[in-house]
Amino acid sequence: MNTRRHSTGVPMFLRMLARAAVLRKGTALSALLAIIVAAAAATAMLNLFVDVQTKLRKEFRRFGANIVVGAKTGESFAPDNLRQIESAVSGHGLAVPFAYAVAHTEKDQPVVVAGTDFALVRKLNPWWAVPSWPDNAGQALVGIRAARVITSDGAPFPLTYQGRTIRLSPAGTVQTGAGEDNRVYISTQDFQSWTGLQPSVVEIAAYGSAAEVNSLLATLQAGLPGADVRPVRQVTEGEANILGKTRSTLLWSAIFIVCTAALCVLATLTGWLYDRRRDFAIMKAIGGSDRVIALFVSGEAAVLACSGALLGFVVGTGIAAWIGRVNFHAPVAPRLLILPPVLAGCLVVTLIATLLPLRLLRQIQPAMILRGE
Amino acid sequence: MFVRLVYESFRRQTRRKLLIAIAVTLGAAVSTAMIAIAIDIGDKISHELRSYGANLVVAPTDESLDVQIGSVDLKPAGGALLNEGDLPKIKGIFWRNNIIGFAPELPVNVKFGNADVTLVGTYFSRKLKFGTQEFTTGARSTFPWWKIDGVWPADDSNQVLVGEKLAAERGIESGGEIQINGKAYRVSGIVSTGGAEDQQIIAPLSVAQAISQRPGAVRKLFVSAVTKPEDAFARRNPDSLTPADRDRWYCSPYPQSIAYQLQEVIPHSHAEQIRQVAQNEGNVLARIEGLMLLITLAALFTSGLAVSAAMANAMFERRQEIGLMKALGAGQLALSGIFITESVLLACAGGLVGFAGGAFLARKLGYAIFGSAISVGPVLLPLILAIAILVTFAGSAAAIRRAVKYDPVHALRGEA
Numbered sequence: 115m116n117t118r119r120h121s122t123g124v125p126m127f128l129r130m131l132a133r134a135a136v137l138r139k140g141t142a143l144s145a146l147l148a149i150i151v152a153a154a155a156a157t158a159m160l161n162l163f164v165d166v167q168t169k170l171r172k173e174f175r176r177f178g179a180n181i182v183v184g185a186k187t188g189e190s191f192a193p194d195n196l197r198q199i200e201s202a203v204s205g206h207g208l209a210v211p212f213a214y215a216v217a218h219t220e221k222d223q224p225v226v227v228a229g230t231d232f233a234l235v236r237k238l239n240p241w242w243a244v245p246s247w248p249d250n251a252g253q254a255l256v257g258i259r260a261a262r263v264i265t266s267d268g269a270p271f272p273l274t275y276q277g278r279t280i281r282l283s284p285a286g287t288v289q290t291g292a293g294e295d296n297r298v299y300i301s302t303q304d305f306q307s308w309t310g311l312q313p314s315v316v317e318i319a320a321y322g323s324a325a326e327v328n329s330l331l332a333t334l335q336a337g338l339p340g341a342d343v344r345p346v347r348q349v350t351e352g353e354a355n356i357l358g359k360t361r362s363t364l365l366w367s368a369i370f371i372v373c374t375a376a377l378c379v380l381a382t383l384t385g386w387l388y389d390r391r392r393d394f395a396i397m398k399a400i401g402g403s404d405r406v407i408a409l410f411v412s413g414e415a416a417v418l419a420c421s422g423a424l425l426g427f428v429v430g431t432g433i434a435a436w437i438g439r440v441n442f443h444a445p446v447a448p449r450l451l452i453l454p455p456v457l458a459g460c461l462v463v464t465l466i467a468t469l470l471p472l473r474l475l476r477q478i479q480p481a482m483i484l485r486g487e
Numbered sequence: 488m489f490v491r492l493v494y495e496s497f498r499r500q501t502r503r504k505l506l507i508a509i510a511v512t513l514g515a516a517v518s519t520a521m522i523a524i525a526i527d528i529g530d531k532i533s534h535e536l537r538s539y540g541a542n543l544v545v546a547p548t549d550e551s552l553d554v555q556i557g558s559v560d561l562k563p564a565g566g567a568l569l570n571e572g573d574l575p576k577i578k579g580i581f582w583r584n585n586i587i588g589f590a591p592e593l594p595v596n597v598k599f600g601n602a603d604v605t606l607v608g609t610y611f612s613r614k615l616k617f618g619t620q621e622f623t624t625g626a627r628s629t630f631p632w633w634k635i636d637g638v639w640p641a642d643d644s645n646q647v648l649v650g651e652k653l654a655a656e657r658g659i660e661s662g663g664e665i666q667i668n669g670k671a672y673r674v675s676g677i678v679s680t681g682g683a684e685d686q687q688i689i690a691p692l693s694v695a696q697a698i699s700q701r702p703g704a705v706r707k708l709f710v711s712a713v714t715k716p717e718d719a720f721a722r723r724n725p726d727s728l729t730p731a732d733r734d735r736w737y738c739s740p741y742p743q744s745i746a747y748q749l750q751e752v753i754p755h756s757h758a759e760q761i762r763q764v765a766q767n768e769g770n771v772l773a774r775i776e777g778l779m780l781l782i783t784l785a786a787l788f789t790s791g792l793a794v795s796a797a798m799a800n801a802m803f804e805r806r807q808e809i810g811l812m813k814a815l816g817a818g819q820l821a822l823s824g825i826f827i828t829e830s831v832l833l834a835c836a837g838g839l840v841g842f843a844g845g846a847f848l849a850r851k852l853g854y855a856i857f858g859s860a861i862s863v864g865p866v867l868l869p870l871i872l873a874i875a876i877l878v879t880f881a882g883s884a885a886a887i888r889r890a891v892k893y894d895p896v897h898a899l900r901g902e903a
Contacts, residue, residue: 144796144799144800144803145796145800147792147796148792148793148796148797151789151792151793151796152789152793154789155785155786155789158785159782162778162782166778169774170771170774170775173767173770173771173774174767174771176767176770177539177763177764177767178763182681184557187686214556214557216554216556223552224552224554225552225554226552226553226554226555226556239763241762241763241766241767242762243762259552259553260552263551263552289762290761290762290763291543291544291759291760291761291762291763291765292544292761292762292763293553293555296552296553296554296555315557342652344681344685345681346681346682347632347634347679347680347681347682348539348540348630348632348680348681348682349539350681351538351631351632352536352538352539352540352632355535355538356532356535356536356538356771356775359531359532359535359856359857360532360775360778362855362856363524363528363779363852363856364778364782366852366855366856367521367524367779367782367783367786370516370517370520370521370786370848371517371521371782371785371786371789371790373513373517374513374514374516374517374789374790374793375789375790375793377509377510377513378510378513378514378790378793378794378796378797379793381506381507381509381510381797381800382796382797382800384506385503385506385797385800385801385804386800388804389800389803389804433785437778437781437782437785440777440781441774441777441778441781442774442778
């Protein structure tokens with residue numbers, strides 16, 4: 115039953131690797147720990163570096179529209195054009211139409227009335243301070259300054275546009291610190307049946323990278339030759355600036371951390387091998403060639419590197435996911451694409467770490483080492 | 488004897504000690520740099536966020552409404568105005584150093600060709616004086632995304648900027664001349680902003696005041712200030728706070744408290760935050776700060792573990808030495824004393840060098856990314872040294888504990 119598998123070359127080699135790991139588990143463990151730490155740091159930083167752009171862009175989209183499409187001065191969009199914009203934007207962003215008119219209050223004071231889709235505006239401009247949004251026809255969202263002039267006590271009020279009067283009940287107020295405070299917002303349906311005007315401005319929050327935003331911009335410009343399609347430079351430039359700087363900071367931090375971890379792996383492994391010079395001396399003394407010993411050492415290092423990289427990848431992915439959850443309230447998805455570079459990095463570092471002492475080991479005189487000199 | 492043992496250990500095992508020292512140094516350098524970045528990043532990003540422009544607006548306290556659609560101002564003339572003479576007082580408020588810039592605005596409707604166009608008067612980069620303090624402010628610092636094809640007009644000239652759209656419609660070029668109300672103005676540049684200004688004429692404030700015949704008048708004032716993200720405390724009404732809380736509120740750079748202070752120095756004014764900028768920048772700032780904080784924690788943890796592993800390994804290598812000492816009669820106390828002293832010496836040396844290196848790294852990085860230094864306070868030095876000592880100690884503790892328990896016979900035979 116008992117086959118003589120121990121005497122053949124390859125199984126013997128594997129057995130040596132396994133026994134070395136078991137017998138020397140103290141030092142092997144600390145070397146493994148160093149590799150795991152380095153791999154985990156690299157994985158977490160790479161993961162974050164790739165993901166943070168998407169995560170931060172989501173935050174930047176809270177600044178609202180980055181593209182504004184305006185109809186020709188004094189005109190409004192035909193329903194066809196609106197549908198065209200809608201279909202160009204759908205999937206790439208959020209398009210919110212606005213229609214404007216100047217109406218008059220009871221006391222004949224001019225006030226700008228805007229017709230829009232409240233559900234979309236809420237998503238587009240989350241910074242609007244609105245205690246309660248209108249949800250019925252005939253309800254209006256009144257700018258905080260406009261409210262003081264029109265309806266100080268929240269009572270329904272009439273507005274007149276070209277002789278036609280509409281009665282609106284204020285559902286809430288809107289405060290932004292900008293032009294919106296002076297306006298009255300009503301739903302598109304109410305606005306159209308009252309004034310007969312179509313939207314003249316479409317504000318678009320385009321998602322994605324600068325290139326994606328630009329391509330949407332180009333599509334819109336090509337599709338609407340008469341309209342005025344322009345990027346909101348205040349938003350796009352601010353975003354590009356901060357995103358770029360955050361990414362560079364992150365990149366440099368990643369380089370620092372990974373370098374430290376890698377150098378510590380180097381120090382640990384070199385020490386580990388140097389510590390085992392007796393083992394190698396015995397191997398040499400009983401007839402191991404330099405080549406076999408080198409193979410054995412690099413084999414060991416490779417096994418350590420691979421297992422360390424795999425464990426580190428799992429730990430690092432966990433750390434990245436935790437940072438994503440804590441900071442962005444959305445997990446950072448694990449990326450298998452990061453595994454090959456991490457694995458390769460670990461292998462390179464461990465092999466470098468073994469190469470240095472190997473040169474010394476070649477010159478070993480077994481007798482001297484075994485005597486403890 | 489003790490000192491000699493430690494000294495000789497360093498002298499004879501240079502390679503081993505050097506490796507550990509390098510590990511500690513690197514760990515300390517990275518920790519220093521990361522902590523410095525995490526502390527400073529909020530400040531740096533706050534300044535970068537000013538590329539979104541003004542986050543506060545000051546307007547007269549009147550009840551009239553702006554009637555503006557797009558670039559066209561339909562507001563009837565009249566209404567309350569601010570006084571230009573009050574503007575330099577902004578540099579006298581408590582948080583004056585947080586004011587990056589401000590730009591007044593005075594819109595006037597003018598007949599331009601056959602249509603009404605809004606001309607907006609503002610500062611471009613106007614030199615002002617408050618007390619003995621001189622400063623420059625205007626649209627250039629308040630609206631950094633404005634792009635000029637040509638040159639910025641001087642604030643005391645008759646030069647104007649014409650919006651990109653308007654210029655294209657009317658065939659106006661940079662360097663040309665336009666007629667407004669029968670007076671000629673030189674177009675020093677074409678301005679492109681992606682906002683209402685693209686269809687307006689931007690002129691020095693004095694020009695707008697002259698055209699509207701309202702000397703010293705300002706309709707609105709846009710202020711760009713470095714602020715702290717608002718929290719629940721920021722939203723409290725200062726008049727309902729206890730005196731101590733009120734002081735704390737007043738002395739925190741919240742958008743609300745800066746607006747409150749602007750209101751105090753500019754008579755008959757109402758200041759408030761521009762929520763699109765003020766609210767969202769807090770959000771972005773909090774995210775980036777949080778990210779860097781967590782990464783710094785991860786970095787500290789990583790370098791700590793890596794240094795510990797290197798340390799543990801080095802201690803493990805020395806079990807024969809320990810065995811010999813024990814065989815010669817060294818007690819556990821003396822043994823641990825030697826190794827702990829060695830660790831502390833290594834940690835202090837590595838920590839000091841690492842601190843200097845980390846401070847240098849942070850400085851360089853600050854200049855490379857943000858154009859200003861990330862400073863490392865000396866307060867950080869004891870902290871870094873403490874961390875270095877703790878980490879090397881943690882790394883060697885287990886190994887030292889095991890070492891003092893070795894049976895010298897096994898250790899010397901190489902069996903442990």
